Amino acid sequence: MTLRDLVLVRLGVAINLVIGQIVAALLLPIFLDSVGTILVAALVGPRAAIAVGLVSQVLNAVISGNFSWLPFALVQVVIALYAAAAARLGLFRRFATAVPAGIGMGLLAAACSAPIAYFLFGGVTAGGVTVVTTVLRALGAPLAVAVASASFATDLLDKAISCALVSALLGSLPRTLAARFPALAR
Amino acid sequence: MIGYVPGHSLLHRAHPYTTLALAGALLLGAFALTRPLEVWLLVVAAAAFAVAGGVLRASARPALLLSLPIWVLLFVLHGLLGADPRMTVGPVSLSVPGIARALVLGGRLTAIVLGFLTALATASPHRLVEAMTAGGVPFGRTFLLASTLTVLPRMRERTTQILEAQQCRGLRLGGSPLARLRALVPLALPLVLGALAEVDEQVLALDARGAAGGVRRTALDPPRDSALQRALRWTLLALVVAAYAWKFWSMRG
Numbered sequence: 001m002t003l004r005d006l007v008l009v010r011l012g013v014a015i016n017l018v019i020g021q022i023v024a025a026l027l028l029p030i031f032l033d034s035v036g037t038i039l040v041a042a043l044v045g046p047r048a049a050i051a052v053g054l055v056s057q058v059l060n061a062v063i064s065g066n067f068s069w070l071p072f073a074l075v076q077v078v079i080a081l082y083a084a085a086a087a088r089l090g091l092f093r094r095f096a097t098a099v100p101a102g103i104g105m106g107l108l109a110a111a112c113s114a115p116i117a118y119f120l121f122g123g124v125t126a127g128g129v130t131v132v133t134t135v136l137r138a139l140g141a142p143l144a145v146a147v148a149s150a151s152f153a154t155d156l157l158d159k160a161i162s163c164a165l166v167s168a169l170l171g172s173l174p175r176t177l178a179a180r181f182p183a184l185a186r
Numbered sequence: 187m188i189g190y191v192p193g194h195s196l197l198h199r200a201h202p203y204t205t206l207a208l209a210g211a212l213l214l215g216a217f218a219l220t221r222p223l224e225v226w227l228l229v230v231a232a233a234a235f236a237v238a239g240g241v242l243r244a245s246a247r248p249a250l251l252l253s254l255p256i257w258v259l260l261f262v263l264h265g266l267l268g269a270d271p272r273m274t275v276g277p278v279s280l281s282v283p284g285i286a287r288a289l290v291l292g293g294r295l296t297a298i299v300l301g302f303l304t305a306l307a308t309a310s311p312h313r314l315v316e317a318m319t320a321g322g323v324p325f326g327r328t329f330l331l332a333s334t335l336t337v338l339p340r341m342r343e344r345t346t347q348i349l350e351a352q353q354c355r356g357l358r359l360g361g362s363p364l365a366r367l368r369a370l371v372p373l374a375l376p377l378v379l380g381a382l383a384e385v386d387e388q389v390l391a392l393d394a395r396g397a398a399g400g401v402r403r404t405a406l407d408p409p410r411d412s413a414l415q416r417a418l419r420w421t422l423l424a425l426v427v428a429a430y431a432w433k434f435w436s437m438r439g
Binding site for chain 1: 209213216217248249252256259260262263264267287288291294295298299301302303306326329330331333334335337338341342345349359363366367369370371373374375377378379381382383385386388389392393397398
C-alpha cells in the first residue's frame with residue numbers, strides 16, 4: 001500500500017466514524033457507517049477499501065467500548081469488495097445507477113449480517129435494528145425471520161442512501177481533485 | 187468510553203501483546219462456550235482479569251452501562267417472547283429456553299466488553315506502537331491504528347463548524363425524515379471534499395518523515411517480553427483451539 005493509499009484509508013475510516021455523528025445529529029434512523037469504505041473503494045480500489053472497513057470496525061469498538069461487534073467486520077469486507085466492483089462498472093457516476101447498486105449492496109450486506117446477528121447474538125445487536133426485530137417477534141414472526149427481515153429492511157435503506165451520497169460526493173469533486181484519482185477515470 | 191488508566195499493576199507491566207491476547211482469548215472463548223454456567227465462569231475470568239489490572243471499578247462501570255440495554259432487549263426478545271415451555275414468575279410468563287439463551291448471550295457480551303475495556307485501560311497505546319515497531323510490523327499498520335484516533339477529534343471539530351456555518355445560512359435540521367435526509371448533503375459534502383483536498387499535503391508530510399520505502403524502523407523504548415509471557419500467549423491460543431474443538435465435537439455428538 002502506498003503512502004497515498006494509507007492517508008486515504010485514514011480519511012475513509014474518519015468519514016465512516018464522523019458521518020455517524022452527523023446522522024445522529026439529524027436523528028435519522030440509519031447508520032451510514034460505510035460511506036468512507038465505499039468512497040475509498042471508488043477512489044483507490046478494493047485493497048484500501050477493505051483496510052478502511054476493518055480499521056473502522058476495530059476503532060468503532062475502541063471508541064464505543066462494544067467489542068462484541070467485531071464479528072461484523074466480515075460485512076465490511078463484503079461491502080468493500082462489492083463497492084470496488086460497482087465503481088469499476090461506473091455505477092457511482094450517476095444517481096440513477098448508484099441507488100440500485102446500493103440496494104444490491106444492502107441485500108449482500110444483510111445476507112452476511114443477519115446470520116451473524118442471529119447465531120452469535122440471538123438477534124440482539126442494539127440500536128434500531130433490534131427494536132424492529134422485537135416488534136416483528138411480538139407480532140408473531142419466528143426469531144430467524146424477524147432478525148432477517150429487520151436486517152434486510154435497515155441495510156437496504158442504509159446502503160442505498162450511502163451509495164447515493166457517495167455518488168453525490170464523486171459528482172461534486174472539482175476536476176483538479178478528481179484528476180488525482182486515476183481509478184475514477186476508468 | 188474508557189481510555190488508558192496509568193498504573194503499575196501486573197497487566198500494566200506486561201507486554202501489550204500479552205494483554206491483548208488475554209482479551210482476544212476472552213472474545214473467542216465467549217463464542218465457543220454455549221452453556222450459561224460456562225459463559226458466566228468466563229465473566230468471572232474477565233472480572234479477575236480486571237482485578238489483575240487494578241481497573242475493576244474503572245472498567246466494570248462502562249461495561250455495565252454498555253451491557254444493560256442489551257440485557258433488557260435480550261430479556262424481552264428471548265425471556266418474554268421466547269419459545270415454550272414457560273414458567274410463571276409472579277404476573278410474568280417467561281420462556282425457559284429463552285431465559286437460558288438470554289443468560290448465555292448476555293454473559294458472552296459482558297465477558298467480551300469487560301475483557302477489552304480492561305485491555306484498553308491497561309495497555310498503553312504508546313507501548314503498543316513501540317511493541318509493534320520492535321516486532322517489525324510494517325509502518326502502515328501502526329500508522330493506521332495510532333494516527334486515525336488522532337485525526338478523529340479534528341474531523342469532529344470540523345463537523346461542528348460546518349454544522350454551525352450551514353445553520354447560519356438557514357439549514358434546518360428538523361422536520362420530516364426526508365427533510366432531515368436532505369440536510370445530510372450540505373453537511374457531508376464540505377467535510378469530505380475539504381478532507382480529500384488535504385490528502386496530498388499529508389502524503390508529503392509523511393514522506394518528509396521517512397515513512398515511505400519500507401525501511402524497518404527502530405523502537406526507542408520497546409516493552410520487555412519474556413519466555414513466560416510468550417508461553418502464556420501460546421497456551422491461550424491452544425485453549426481457544428481446544429474450546430472450539432470441544433464445541434464442534436459435542437455438536438456432532
